[in-house]
Amino acid sequence: MSFFSKLRERLTKSSARIGTGLDDIVAEAAPEAPVTTPPPETERPGLMGRLLGRETAPAEPRRELDDAMLEELEDMLIAADMGTETALRVTANIAEGRMGRRIGATELKQALADEITRIMAPVAQPLPLYPRKPQVVLVVGVNGSGKTTTIGKLASQLRAAGKTVVIAACDTFRAAAVEQLQVWGDRAGVPVLVAPQGSDPASLAYDAMVRAESDGADLLLIDTAGRLQNRADLMEELAKIVRVIRKKDETAPHNTLLVLDATTGQNALSQVEAFRRMADVSGLVMTKLDGTARGGVLVALADRYGLPIHAIGVGEQIDDLDAFEPDEFARALVGL
């Protein structure tokens, strides 16, 4: 099943479903109100249909767009993790030119999808690849967000594109994390540099730079620890990794990817804040979009930070990393 049908399925099952929410908002005031405006061209039967006397589908319920309806819309978008500021702005834009008009759920969904696409389009950018060798990609994020999995998927895609890749397992604190990365490295056919548990991550990062340079690798992907609860330690650890890799290449790291778990909803926003304070985050990977109805948080993230979304995780398998397609995402999110 494709990601978007998976996402759509989740959204229709979930209590946070935007599409059904929009249907409900329109239906709420619709039954008593007589339909005074003709249905739009798209809802009228075509010429052939009229000639052949085909039945028209029953007219869609409509509701006059007023302040009360806008407020309901705003509340629903906030409940769908879009964040207050973004929900307000999106609602205001939808209202423009439509106030006082009777509108149906399809028009409302289309208008919302257009707004979401407009916000998301600028952030849909694949990971930029540079001629510089090795291109150093520092991968940050809290434990469990999907860093290891994402590095494995990314390494596999880069290899398939003909790039040579080296991975450094710089979360030396957790033996399980290192083992897991080795499994992913094997799957992707990419060497994984490891160090004994508890050893200095920065010294491993340095060794990895030496190895990547001597191998002539195109990219070095560096996994890091994600213990946000020890923020000061983590900040120092990341700063030290950056310091030592700059001894080999003062322009490194060339990308700092923040991996975010989409199922955490609004929490993703505070993780962006925290990691931006610790590292020069250059782009995002949103994982677990296959398992959530909280995709609205991507809109809030894009609207607030404008950080590129390089890829989305849509499952646990090696090829479950997709490019982010704003239009398809918006349509799936609103249930079109």
Ligand SMILES: Nc1nc2c(ncn2[C@@H]2O[C@H](COP(=O)(O)OP(=O)(O)OP(=O)(O)O)[C@@H](O)[C@H]2O)c(=O)[nH]1
């Ligand atoms: N459904 C789904 N699961 C994912 C996705 N990405 C990662 N996971 C799962 O999320 C869990 C955590 O992923 P990891 O890659 O281990 O996360 P991590 O950030 O490296 O965490 P640590 O190893 O604890 O540092 C694993 O069970 C993954 O299989 C995704 O896109 N979709």
